[in-house]
Amino acid sequence: GITPRTVVWVANRENPVTDPTANLTISTNGSLLLLDGKRGIVWSAGETSASNGSRAELSDIGNLIVKDNVSGRTIWDSFEHLGDTLLPLSPLTYNIATGEKRVLTSWK
Template sequence: ELGFFSPNNSQNLYVGIWFKGIIPRVVLWVANRENPVTDSTANLAITSNGTLILFNGKHGVVWSIGETFASNGSRAELS
């Protein structure tokens, strides 16, 4: 699964990938390991050019990966 998680009930939110249905959760990958977000209004977007971007609640970029170039503005979001 891909989603937001808070390890050990902390206030920090991370985007990660983990095995579905395994308890305790086994996280395989963390996007923003060095820059956790602390508000629940953060969102993850995939732009039309394939860039994966994590925004904080104030729409500031916390983390991103992929090429950045002109876009028509389309994107998908996980929030």
């Protein structure tokens, strides 16, 4: 583990949720949602198309993954949205064809 205890990924650092009744859930379309205590959406992983539901898994290496229940296909994962902490096996990549980058983002 990381010592001292360190936050390694944050969905909404500009608008942190302090409500103790907030929760992380998966919508009917398979999207990962962070809801405030009044069930308002604070953050969403984006639209997905999970045909028969989805599930969230936290891997042994620290990657939060949303998978389609039927196909097992990865719909969303936290390693594709890096923050300012690099975990072992989290990729830093650059796709020449698409221009897509996975980079660390410094918190000011």
